[in-house]
Amino acid sequence: MPAPRLTGRARLGRALLRPSRTQLIVAVLLALVGFAAVTQIRTTEQDSTYAGLREQDLIDVLNGLAGTTQRTRAEIDRLTSDREDLQSESTQRQAALDRARDEVDNLQVLAGLVPVTGPGIRATITEETGSISVSSMLDVIQELRSVGAEAIQVNGEVRVIAQTSFEERVGGIEVDGTLLEAPYVVDAIGDASTLAGSISFALGPRAEVRKDGGEIEVEELDSLDIDAVREPVQPEYAQPD
Structure with missing residues (x-):
């Protein structure tokens, strides 16, 4: 007995329930295109933050960034100097301790204690x-x-x-x-x-x-x-x- 012919609506429903490989590929491509479009819109919005500024505003922004950089470098230099001072003080303290130990050892020998x-x-x-x-x-x-x-x-x-x-x-x-x-x-x-x-x-x-x-x-x-x-x-x- 020949199979009954499907109507157009039935064929559409079956296609939706059982997507073919081609349909899956098309769906993935559409998703990627949508993601790229959203990313481009966000980037454009970020760029437009500075695009609308006047020349003087841009100069002020750059000066602020330069000042921040200088302060950061100054802080780095200060911390580096502090570290070197601490290392020098530590070396001096260690040298003083070594001398004190040597003196104690010498005195113990002279006093006959060891x-x-x-x-x-x-x-x-x-x-x-x-x-x-x-x-x-x-x-x-x-x-x-x-x-x-x-x-x-x-x-x-x-x-x-x-x-x-x-x-x-x-x-x-x-x-x-x-x-x-x-x-x-x-x-x-x-x-x-x-x-x-x-x-x-x-x-x-x-x-x-x-x-x-x-x-x-x-x-x-x-x-x-x-x-x-x-x-x-x-x-x-x-x-x-």
Whole structure:
């Protein structure tokens, strides 16, 4: 049985419900054209904002923009200068802190508060035919200090500083309250050859030790550990300004 013929209205309805590929392409093109037209209208409206201005108005606008640019550049320059100043101040503060730390480290070494390591000498004083006097021991210590010994210890027990006391006792020498017996081993950190020379020169400490009936042998060392430390002493009367 042949299919019934469709009326024109029916064919139009079917076409709308089932659009062909060509119809879809045409619809997309129409949408793009509409979007372009709207964009052009908006651009034209924006351009017309300045198109209606007088010459003097345009000059004023340009001057305003130029002023804004100058202020922006000035602000950038100011901020750049501030940053450089802060960096410079930070560098100066860091340098000051580094110097302060170095000074503290040096003072701790001189005060005998910390162990130290470095080149130096080991002077061993033995009693051959007599006892070593306090005078001879002090002569050794003072000569080492005078040529730049940075740290000194005796018998690995007592760190010698400016306030160290030496007293003669039966059986030995008392150093800061600690009784030490011969042989006395004096370790000193500094320039090894200079320290050794301060002990051995004519009429120096070696000659004094020999007068007491003793002998002193000096060994130069590339690395020497001084482990004896002192406890910090709090001043009773003196106060910092």
